[in-house]
Amino acid sequence: MLYNQSVQKRKLGNEGLEVSAIGLGTMTMPDNQSSIAAIHGALDQGVTLFDTADLYGNEGFQQHRFGDNEKFLGKALKGRRDEAIIATKFGTTHGQGYKGDPAYIKKSVDASLYSLGIDHIDLYYQHRYDPHTPIEETVGTLAELVKQGKIRYIGLSEVTVDIIRRAHSVHPITAVQTEYSLWSRDVEDEILPVLKDLRIGLVPYSPLGRGFLTGNIKGAEDLSETYPHQMFSRFQGDNFIKNVKAASLIKEIANRKGCTTAQLALAWLLAQGDQIVPIPGTKRLERIQENFGALEVTLTKEDLAEIEHTTPKGAASGSRF
Numbered sequence: 001m002l003y004n005q006s007v008q009k010r011k012l013g014n015e016g017l018e019v020s021a022i023g024l025g026t027m028t029m030p031d032n033q034s035s036i037a038a039i040h041g042a043l044d045q046g047v048t049l050f051d052t053a054d055l056y057g058n059e060g061f062q063q064h065r066f067g068d069n070e071k072f073l074g075k076a077l078k079g080r081r082d083e084a085i086i087a088t089k090f091g092t093t094h095g096q097g098y099k100g101d102p103a104y105i106k107k108s109v110d111a112s113l114y115s116l117g118i119d120h121i122d123l124y125y126q127h128r129y130d131p132h133t134p135i136e137e138t139v140g141t142l143a144e145l146v147k148q149g150k151i152r153y154i155g156l157s158e159v160t161v162d163i164i165r166r167a168h169s170v171h172p173i174t175a176v177q178t179e180y181s182l183w184s185r186d187v188e189d190e191i192l193p194v195l196k197d198l199r200i201g202l203v204p205y206s207p208l209g210r211g212f213l214t215g216n217i218k219g220a221e222d223l224s225e226t227y228p229h230q231m232f233s234r235f236q237g238d239n240f241i242k243n244v245k246a247a248s249l250i251k252e253i254a255n256r257k258g259c260t261t262a263q264l265a266l267a268w269l270l271a272q273g274d275q276i277v278p279i280p281g282t283k284r285l286e287r288i289q290e291n292f293g294a295l296e297v298t299l300t301k302e303d304l305a306e307i308e309h310t311t312p313k314g315a316a317s318g319s320r321f
Helices: 033-045 068-076 101-114 135-148 161-169 191-198 211-215 237-257 261-270 285-296 300-309
Strands: 009-012 016-020 049-051 085-090 121-126 151-157 175-179 201-205
Touching: 009 175, 009 201, 016 049, 016 121, 033 068, 049 201, 068 101, 085 101, 085 151, 101 135, 101 151, 121 135, 121 175, 135 161, 151 161, 161 191, 175 191, 191 201, 211 261, 237 261, 237 300, 261 285, 261 300
Parallel strands: 049 085, 085 121, 121 151, 151 175, 175 201
Antiparallel strands: 009 016
16 A cells, blocks of 8 residues: 555644644554554554654553663654654653653653654653653753754643643643543643644544543453553443443444444544544554544534533543543
């Protein structure tokens, strides 16, 4: 399959970054030929935004060795770097909290460039805010890296409205990453309106509710052995039973629309704003292709109203962390 130049694109921020309307989170991808084939298939499909982090090890949570996932992604994109927008993150440490001081950032960016095997990072996020370093100091350092050509655009992850405004006053922020889906809608209260006002992109992670919104989880036997579902209250006890039932209602709507539950969930997310670019994570090419099929799903006002009635804000039982 040839690279699809006509795939739907969206702009993140106001500085010129344009990416595929749906990206790919690579955190759960093991370093093997199957995953590399999935990356190549994603490129052929038209995916341009690939998301990783220095924290991610081999297959995400399985081995916490800094840089392993970046090394895998760099290897997978070798020879096709010009087709990809690479996003990575810094700032989450092992046992030392969150860091965003200048010395740490400069060390981190060089390490990520080395791991990825590239000469610049397209979108560089602060993974979590460092309460001991003013955000103005962090973003000021990132702005220096933009001038040096080591990074192109600046992003933040899981931050408050105040942090977003303060950061944006130092240097334009291109994207904010946070969890957002039919299952997790807190971002709608304050974050999303501010991002629209400042023309900052939103990159939702876990847009399929950590698997619930794929329609494939009906019981504990359907949970992945490589993903730590036990960390999340929505997968525990009565919460799990209630959430499986709620997800089945979404699946009924998808069936009537002639699409999968995942496609419906992603189409709903895309309909919440033209600056929203979800990054569903998977290690299987068929899932990448299925997720990209959400771009062909058109939701009418009546569809959106039915989804809202079926899955109102707060529909999921349990907290997202």
